[in-house]
Amino acid sequence: MAREGTEHWPATPPATALFADDLLDGEVALITGGGTGIGEEIAVAYAELGADVAIASRNMDHLEPVAERIEATGQSACATTVDVREMDRVEEMVETVTDELGDITVLVNNAGANFVTPTESLSANGWRSVVGTILDGTAYCSMAVGERMIEHGEGGSIISMGATNSVNGAPYHAHSGAGKAGVHNLMQTLGAEWAKFGIRANTIAPGIIETEGIAGAVGGELPEMLLEEIHADRFGQPADCVPLAVFLASPAANYVTGAYYSADGGHLLPNVPF
Numbered sequence: 001m002a003r004e005g006t007e008h009w010p011a012t013p014p015a016t017a018l019f020a021d022d023l024l025d026g027e028v029a030l031i032t033g034g035g036t037g038i039g040e041e042i043a044v045a046y047a048e049l050g051a052d053v054a055i056a057s058r059n060m061d062h063l064e065p066v067a068e069r070i071e072a073t074g075q076s077a078c079a080t081t082v083d084v085r086e087m088d089r090v091e092e093m094v095e096t097v098t099d100e101l102g103d104i105t106v107l108v109n110n111a112g113a114n115f116v117t118p119t120e121s122l123s124a125n126g127w128r129s130v131v132g133t134i135l136d137g138t139a140y141c142s143m144a145v146g147e148r149m150i151e152h153g154e155g156g157s158i159i160s161m162g163a164t165n166s167v168n169g170a171p172y173h174a175h176s177g178a179g180k181a182g183v184h185n186l187m188q189t190l191g192a193e194w195a196k197f198g199i200r201a202n203t204i205a206p207g208i209i210e211t212e213g214i215a216g217a218v219g220g221e222l223p224e225m226l227l228e229e230i231h232a233d234r235f236g237q238p239a240d241c242v243p244l245a246v247f248l249a250s251p252a253a254n255y256v257t258g259a260y261y262s263a264d265g266g267h268l269l270p271n272v273p274f
């Protein structure tokens with residue numbers, strides 16, 4: 001089974017082959033969870049298109065190599081540790097990024113957590129660990145960055161990673177699905193409330209994207225049987241999520257807020273005729 005691309009569902013080309021190379025000139029982007037998986041792809045693509053890029057997560061070992069990739073494009077990088085579940089740490093992160101790179105104009109709430117478990121086996125701490133990262137983390141980062149965007153007075157773009165598991169519910173994803181549903185609702189609220197400040201807030205919902213994170217979440221390899229539910233007949237790659245993230249950060253999306261875009265190869269579309 002081809003994973004990178006198939007005849008009818010080819011791999012998504014690199015951002016530099018799709019967008020003008022100065023599209024994000026002058027932007028300062030902060031990407032939480034930017035040291036791995038989808039966040040890493042977005043971080044490097046933003047830098048290749050002219051943005052200065054900050055990346056933040058709990059483990060500096062994840063961040064340093066990506067900071068080097070960002071700097072290799074000629075843009076400035078900032079790598080700083082944070083646990084997005086703690087508001088004080090989030091405030092420190094925003095302070096550090098602003099001091100090092102200037103006012104943040106694009107926030108990507110990409111830090112995420114998941115593990116697949118029967119709900120009857122989920123402990124309160126397990127619930128908090130995932131919902132805290134997904135929903136509290138997205139809220140804390142949006143509030144801390146949004147406050148500064150409002151003060152700065154030049155608008156901005158907030159992009160959050162949702163997930164298709166939040167749309168219809170998904171067995172064994174109680175914490176993740178509920179948290180991601182909250183993320184989309186939060187982006188809609190911020191899109192409405194902060195429109196008067198020129199701040200846009202949108203959600204990208206990846207389907208099943210092959211990353212080490214999801215492999216860990218399902219306890220190993222993605223089961224091949226999942227492909228039966230995906231019309232594209234391949235799992236997604238991190239690069240499949242990048243064009244939406246570039247679009248939403250760019251002036252091409254100047255009239256787009258509160259929107260929800262899936263990149264899922266048709267995963268949510270019915271596959272039976274009834």
Ligand SMILES: CCC/C=C/C(=O)SCCNC(=O)CCNC(=O)[C@H](O)C(C)(C)COP(=O)([O-])OP(=O)([O-])OC[C@H]1O[C@@H](n2cnc3c(N)ncnc32)[C@H](O)[C@@H]1OP(=O)([O-])[O-]
Nearest residue numbers: 112113114115117123125126129130163165207213214217
């Ligand atoms: C369609 C796909 C949708 C979305 C996909 C993605 O997001 S892919 C991206 C995915 N990427 C990532 O997930 C990357 C980030 N993920 C992580 O850092 C960890 O996986 C984390 C989410 C557990 C948080 O770590 P941490 O150090 O903060 O926490 P901790 O280790 O201290 O555990 C806290 C509690 O959770 C419990 N628990 C844990 N595992 C299981 C399990 N399998 N089963 C049951 N329970 C489990 C653990 O027992 C404890 O509860 P207890 O015993 O005290 O009552």
Ligand SMILES: NC(=O)C1=CN([C@@H]2O[C@H](COP(=O)(O)OP(=O)(O)OC[C@H]3O[C@@H](n4cnc5c(N)ncnc54)[C@H](OP(=O)(O)O)[C@@H]3O)[C@@H](O)[C@H]2O)C=CC1
Nearest residue numbers: 033036037038057058059083084111112163208209211213
């Ligand atoms: N892969 C998939 O199929 C799907 C992914 N998504 C979402 O896409 C996003 C990226 O996922 P993906 O790239 O697959 O997975 P990864 O596990 O690679 O990415 C998650 C990132 O979040 C960081 N992170 C986790 N917890 C925290 C925390 N408490 N504070 C700060 N950073 C944290 C991790 O870094 P560190 O360990 O250094 O803290 C890591 O870089 C997530 O929001 C995920 O929920 C949604 C649907 C499907």
